[in-house]
Amino acid sequence: MVRVNKRKNDEIRDVKITRNYTKYAEGSVLIEMGETKVICTASIEEKVPPFLRNTGTGWINAEYSMLPRSTHQRKIRESSRGKVDGRTQEIQRLIGRAIRSVVDLEKLGERTIWIDCDVIQADGGTRTASITGAFVATVDAIYKLYKSKSIKKMPITNFVSAISVGIVNHEHILDLCYEEDSAAQVDMNLIMTDKGEFVEVQGTGEESPFSMEDLNKLLDLGKKGNKELIKAQREVLGEIADEILGVEYGNEVVIATNNAHKLEEIGAILKDFDYEIYSLKDVDLAGIEIVEDGKTFEHNAFIKARTIAKKTKMIAIADDSGLEVDAINKKPGIYSARYAGENATDEENRQKLLKAIKNVPMSQRTARFVSAIAVVFPDGKEFVVRGTCEGKIGFEEKGANGFGYDNIFIVNGYDKTFGEIPSSIKNTISHRANALKLMKDEFSKRIVK
């Protein structure tokens, strides 16, 4: 199917957001999504509806309307007809809910934000464009309160945008224009935040029911579209966006390791992580030599991550790991990779260790793998976490899986070495798995301001 304007199925229309479009409102935005154009203003009124009086809580109300010649045929003004029709009611409530969902009304204080969305040209997706534009206008209005010290903190918890998706001629498409919308078998509006969470999903199988598979495809498209819209909002809001969301980090992370086994494990463990994973090879730094002269796993992990974050300006994640064997004072520890010498092979390291504890009985062969995972952001923020995995060192190598000391490390609870256990299990119980779990928790805290 060839789309109007030859757009790809997963392509949004050109989006243009112009701030300060009109002069009087505290926030005023013209949003253009292709041929759809909506003026969105946000006005502050220093009072609230009766049900909120003396509660300290604010309110947000939205109104929506279409100019008579925003459409192909002149549409009679609702004011001339003397009443607001059902569609308008529905849309303005939708806009109000969407914006309220990302504003902390208590922090806003006892005042009302009036949002007015006036469609000056309609080519499909007017309600979604209204929400995307209204959000920017609202930020501007609230920012004025903040700058004038009427409120202490920006009460905006998330960005929000909206886009339509649908099925036309059995194809799943993003951001429908009027012509496509009129022909759609399934029509859906998705309102989402910058965290990829849903605020509202409105979907209708207009001509026929649709499947779960269809739904998932549409949600994916909507996610992509909203991500692009939020990027446009961020760009146009510039530093104000940074104040709300923190400095923007890319959606990519680079794993700062030269060890292919580690990379594979980290990739597998982070498969549900919301970031695209790059290797050193992907960023043209394969084989980079980094001097790991820290005194702890944590320090070495930081050294690796900092070096790569600096070179790539990406979020860098590094693992420094090793084996602590209790019978020999937690050796080889941070020296695990070079236990048998600077360029030692895994095999040489293992043999040296087996020899060093050859007379130690099983009960005293306790050991643990340690993994310190350091994360360094491009603006210099950083953190580190540690995961461990307890076990014992065997008397001989067993199993062909894994790398490093895997085939002599008998993991607690399994009575088998990591060499004998499939990687799918290792990756749920290992030191690296435990560290990466903590890393993900901490990571999401850092990304949310």
Ligand SMILES: O=c1nc[nH]c2c1ncn2[C@H]1C[C@H](O)[C@@H](COP(=O)(O)OP(=O)(O)OP(=O)(O)O)O1
């Ligand atoms: O799950 C593991 N299973 C078996 N052995 C392991 C594991 N995790 C770490 N180890 C051993 C391998 C190496 O002897 C040392 C890590 O040394 P470490 O410097 O962190 O890694 P590395 O030099 O191989 O790669 P890089 O520094 O580029 O990340 O501990």
Ligand SMILES: [Mg+2]
């Ligand atoms: Mg190393």
